Amino acid sequence: MTTAQARRTKTAVLLVLMILFGAVGDVLLSKGMKEIGAVEDWSPAALARTFLRVFTHPTLWLGIASLIGFFTCYLLVLTWADFSFVLPASSLSYAVVALLGWLALGESVTPLRWAGVLFICLGVGLVGITPHSTTEQA
Amino acid sequence: MLRTALFVSFVVLAGTGGEMATTVAMKRIGEVHDFRPRAILAFVGRAFRQGWMWFGFALMTVSFFALLALLSWEDVSFVVPATALSYAVGAVGARFLLGETVSRTRWAGVLLVCCGVALLWVGK
Numbered sequence: 001m002t003t004a005q006a007r008r009t010k011t012a013v014l015l016v017l018m019i020l021f022g023a024v025g026d027v028l029l030s031k032g033m034k035e036i037g038a039v040e041d042w043s044p045a046a047l048a049r050t051f052l053r054v055f056t057h058p059t060l061w062l063g064i065a066s067l068i069g070f071f072t073c074y075l076l077v078l079t080w081a082d083f084s085f086v087l088p089a090s091s092l093s094y095a096v097v098a099l100l101g102w103l104a105l106g107e108s109v110t111p112l113r114w115a116g117v118l119f120i121c122l123g124v125g126l127v128g129i130t131p132h133s134t135t136e137q138a
Numbered sequence: 139m140l141r142t143a144l145f146v147s148f149v150v151l152a153g154t155g156g157e158m159a160t161t162v163a164m165k166r167i168g169e170v171h172d173f174r175p176r177a178i179l180a181f182v183g184r185a186f187r188q189g190w191m192w193f194g195f196a197l198m199t200v201s202f203f204a205l206l207a208l209l210s211w212e213d214v215s216f217v218v219p220a221t222a223l224s225y226a227v228g229a230v231g232a233r234f235l236l237g238e239t240v241s242r243t244r245w246a247g248v249l250l251v252c253c254g255v256a257l258l259w260v261g262k
Contacts, residue, residue, distance in 0.1 A: 097218040112260055113262075116219060119257060120222045126247030
């Protein structure tokens with residue numbers, strides 16, 4: 001395998017891991033918070049109880065661990081790949097979150113919501129491919 | 139619906155504000171050139187002496203807890219894509235607060251993100 005091929009493989013693996021860790025982390029946070037229940041009582045005592053439950057809930061810690069995995073992959077891939085490549089590629093994570101929400105949590109994802117997710121992925125992709133030092137080019 | 143809109147705003151505004159504040163702190167410290175462990179520790183020490191860094195952390199903490207609260211009653215397939223509005227807030231902040239030039243392509247991307255979030259709301 002040439003150096004260029006090795007780098008392409010390494011980039012692809014880390015991007016896939018990054019997207020999966022990020023989406024799984026968000027889904028686990030959502031699952032954990034649904035298990036805790038909707039936050040509706042905003043009194044200091046009730047908020048303190050909710051904080052305690054959040055910090056002792058294993059699903060939420062798994063979610064946070066997964067998000068740390070996402071952040072580690074993100075930082076690693078940025079050490080050699082351009083941000084203008086990583087951001088559009090990572091926009092796929094919005095679609096993966098919606099897919100996992102539907103498959104793993106049984107959420108009802110309407111066609112309009114899918115269309116919204118598609119627009120967001122395209123929009124973030126477009127934002128990502130623009131130059132990052134626009135001030136110098138003006 | 140109003141509570142959801144309020145919390146999406148908290149997540150997006152506090153998250154973007156936190157990132158902008160940490161950016162200000164990092165720009166004040168200057169670019170990293172020395173990657174030896176002791177130099178990195180010194181760099182982190184300098185970062186934590188910046189008020190903007192703590193302000194940024196505080197805003198990001200608010201954003202994270204607002205996200206958790208939001209996820210306690212809303213679908214993750216709605217919440218996470220909706221937080222992409224931070225790209226719109228970031229572009230507006232860059233243009234009007236930091237005086238940066240935002241290209242037409244980037245505005246087009248921001249417009250697509252906003253249309254996408256509008257579709258999410260309609261699809262609720």
